[in-house]
Amino acid sequence: MENQDKLNDGSISSGENVSFWIDSAPITAFEKPIGDAHTEVLIIGGGIAGLTTAYNLVKQGKKVVLAEDGFIGSGETGRTTAHLTSALDDRYYFLEDTFGEEGAKLAAESHTAAIAAIEKNVNDLNIDCSFKRVNGYLFLHPSDDEKNLQKEFEATQNAGLNTGLLKSTPSICNGDQTSCLAFYNQAQFHILRYLDGLAAAVVSLGGRIYTQSHAEQITKEGALINNHKFTADHIVVATNSPINDLVTMHTKQAAYRTYVIAGKIPKGKLPYALWWDTGDADSKWVSQPYHYVRVENFDENYDLLISGGEDHKTGQSDQENIAEPERYEKLEEWTRTYFPILEDITYRWSGQVMEPVDSLGFMGKNPGDENIYIITGDSGNGMTHATIGAAIITDAIMGIKNKWEDLYSPSRITLKTTLDFAKEAVNMASQYLDWISSSDLKNTADVRAGEGGVITKGLKKIAVYRDYDDSLKAFSAVCPHLGCIVHWNNDEKSFDCPCHGSRFASDGTVTNGPAQTNLKPIDVK
Numbered sequence: 289m290e291n292q293d294k295l296n297d298g299s300i301s302s303g304e305n306v307s308f309w310i311d312s313a314p315i316t317a318f319e320k321p322i323g324d325a326h327t328e329v330l331i332i333g334g335g336i337a338g339l340t341t342a343y344n345l346v347k348q349g350k351k352v353v354l355a356e357d358g359f360i361g362s363g364e365t366g367r368t369t370a371h372l373t374s375a376l377d378d379r380y381y382f383l384e385d386t387f388g389e390e391g392a393k394l395a396a397e398s399h400t401a402a403i404a405a406i407e408k409n410v411n412d413l414n415i416d417c418s419f420k421r422v423n424g425y426l427f428l429h430p431s432d433d434e435k436n437l438q439k440e441f442e443a444t445q446n447a448g449l450n451t452g453l454l455k456s457t458p459s460i461c462n463g464d465q466t467s468c469l470a471f472y473n474q475a476q477f478h479i480l481r482y483l484d485g486l487a488a489a490v491v492s493l494g495g496r497i498y499t500q501s502h503a504e505q506i507t508k509e510g511a512l513i514n515n516h517k518f519t520a521d522h523i524v525v526a527t528n529s530p531i532n533d534l535v536t537m538h539t540k541q542a543a544y545r546t547y548v549i550a551g552k553i554p555k556g557k558l559p560y561a562l563w564w565d566t567g568d569a570d571s572k573w574v575s576q577p578y579h580y581v582r583v584e585n586f587d588e589n590y591d592l593l594i595s596g597g598e599d600h601k602t603g604q605s606d607q608e609n610i611a612e613p614e615r616y617e618k619l620e621e622w623t624r625t626y627f628p629i630l631e632d633i634t635y636r637w638s639g640q641v642m643e644p645v646d647s648l649g650f651m652g653k654n655p656g657d658e659n660i661y662i663i664t665g666d667s668g669n670g671m672t673h674a675t676i677g678a679a680i681i682t683d684a685i686m687g688i689k690n691k692w693e694d695l696y697s698p699s700r701i702t703l704k705t706t707l708d709f710a711k712e713a714v715n716m717a718s719q720y721l722d723w724i725s726s727s728d729l730k731n732t733a734d735v736r737a738g739e740g741g742v743i744t745k746g747l748k749k750i751a752v753y754r755d756y757d758d759s760l761k762a763f764s765a766v767c768p769h770l771g772c773i774v775h776w777n778n779d780e781k782s783f784d785c786p787c788h789g790s791r792f793a794s795d796g797t798v799t800n801g802p803a804q805t806n807l808k809p810i811d812v813k
Contacts, residue, residue: 303780305637307367308550313480316360316487318497324517327353330510332503333526335365337663337674339486341524344682346493355501355513361483364528367639368670369548369596371562372475374399375424377668378647380443386646386702391695396447398692402675403475415485417478418585424471424562427457431569441469459558460626474562476582504804508659522685524661529642529789529801541644541665543602543789547615550635552590557629558583593630595623603775603786612779638780640800641668650698651677662698732760740776749773750810751783753794763796763807
């Protein structure tokens, strides 16, 4: 029951469903702070972004304190599929058009270098995390055009990547009839075992890590950590979505929900590899959701096939009339079409992806700040984007000019993104109409055990959840970030903000920024 309670409050995982990574690795925990503290660098967030930054900096002799709201990897890092790739989910021909040929080359170089940096950390620290070099295969979604695969091949060649255009796609059903673009020498790993190794290295080199330590009131002086005052010369916010910024970064990116299933396959029937389709060109979403697949070691007799996709904007599943649980069914149907050897589904989970309007992450100084740094905008490539961000921020703190910092600058403006920016801005603004729309529930009697929703009472919007012991919890449904009305996510048992992606556990506890505080409790009869 203790672990279930922690699941409900978001400290083990930011949702009800448990990922394979969380299920197959021990919980990595450290002490909570007991008083005020000062350090050179304060890092907020214990996922791959925060821990890689911490490890880089302690190696440089910096005094580092890291504070994680839950346990190590309990945020979005623990809900990834852990692809390590320079094959970006937005095409290189788009990057070339947006950032120029030199920008596209820098993007390819940086993601390739990030994979190598992870491999070096694994080897240097002797981390047992199943790191493997593998090939990746990008094949056409039925809505896409064959000429775009050729176009992408040419763009990847211009960017200096090791790619090849193949007439068939290895190991998928009817692959002999499906051409693909091969990305050679990519990689994969077990993310939580990698984080465990990084955390141990940070502590052994003199860094301090605190878990179950909530950060708020982040300023250039530091932050409140569990109501203790932590001051620092530099502050790094590595929380998937920035929690120190009300507006600026949230006009540049949008939060999407992505779904994952995993099931056993007979060992050796599929190679360890990565597969992606090119995405739904007809999708209503700006991000054009795509599918992504890989194989992971499971036991002596089986491997695990891990498949993701069916994305939608966070809190907006109803706009396609496809409920969150149905997304898994659609994903399973797609996966079995291409990989019919998949046996029963063992795991289902979902994760949060921040999609920048111009396709590349935002890593470096927070706009308007001199000593606050952010890592966000993972765009489906969180493992490599986070590693790049850690390198950029480490160099900035050490006073070194990083050759990638301008490309990924959070302050950048790219003219090519005007249309997509406008679409996302209109979508966000339209969510405020929930203030005047009818609610999904009429009264608390409609709320069944294990479910929640939003009720209108006069001018108030009330989020309610009925626990499995039949007790009722109620909160203001107004997101404390910028005042959107949250929506109930019946899959992950959370209240999700459809404007900027803040998420709250069923007990009202904030599990995803940009909101810093919990939903306000309300007494109801």
